[in-house]
Amino acid sequence: MSNISDLAQEIFDHEFDSDADVVALSSISGWLDSHIGNLNTMIHTSFDVVGGEIEPQADFKNEEQAIYRAMYLKGFYSSMSRKTLQGAVKSSDFIQIRDSDGSMIVRPNKNTAAGAYRALGSGYDQELKELVNAYLSFESKPIQVAGNDAPSSQ
Numbered sequence: 093m094s095n096i097s098d099l100a101q102e103i104f105d106h107e108f109d110s111d112a113d114v115v116a117l118s119s120i121s122g123w124l125d126s127h128i129g130n131l132n133t134m135i136h137t138s139f140d141v142v143g144g145e146i147e148p149q150a151d152f153k154n155e156e157q158a159i160y161r162a163m164y165l166k167g168f169y170s171s172m173s174r175k176t177l178q179g180a181v182k183s184s185d186f187i188q189i190r191d192s193d194g195s196m197i198v199r200p201n202k203n204t205a206a207g208a209y210r211a212l213g214s215g216y217d218q219e220l221k222e223l224v225n226a227y228l229s230f231e232s233k234p235i236q237v238a239g240n241d242a243p244s245s246q
Contacts (some may be wrong), residue, residue: 096124096144103161131160135227155227162220167212176206
């Protein structure tokens with residue numbers, strides 16, 4: 093799969109259960125389209141997006157897709173953590189209200205939600221580091237060949 097929209101659809105379906113209230117499919121594909129350079133920098137590749145297709149298609153395999161997916165999810169959850177904290181700072185919402193008869197209304201704490209998003213982002217950050225390290229150890233091609241391994245120029 094080297095099509096941006098297919099990869100975005102896969103993330104949307106499997107990571108967000110196709111819930112458009114959480115994130116829009118177009119937002120995912122837009123992010124993937126605009127962050128291909130970050131992927132290239134991270135794993136020393138030279139992919140490009142041409143007409144919604146990742147080029148060269150033959151080189152964009154499962155390993156690269158997994159790294160790209162982890163990059164997106166790390167960024168998404170970090171962004172959600174920031175947005176939640178910004179909302180907590182701007183908001184004067186109550187967390188808990190008690191009535192004289194003992195009844196109580198409790199709203200979710202935005203700091204707790206922001207912490208949960210931060211933890212998810214940190215988890216994907218760790219996964220991303222592991223994927224990149226494994227990729228660079230096993231998948232990357234040598235930058236320079238010298239000595240007895242160098243091809244002869246004859």
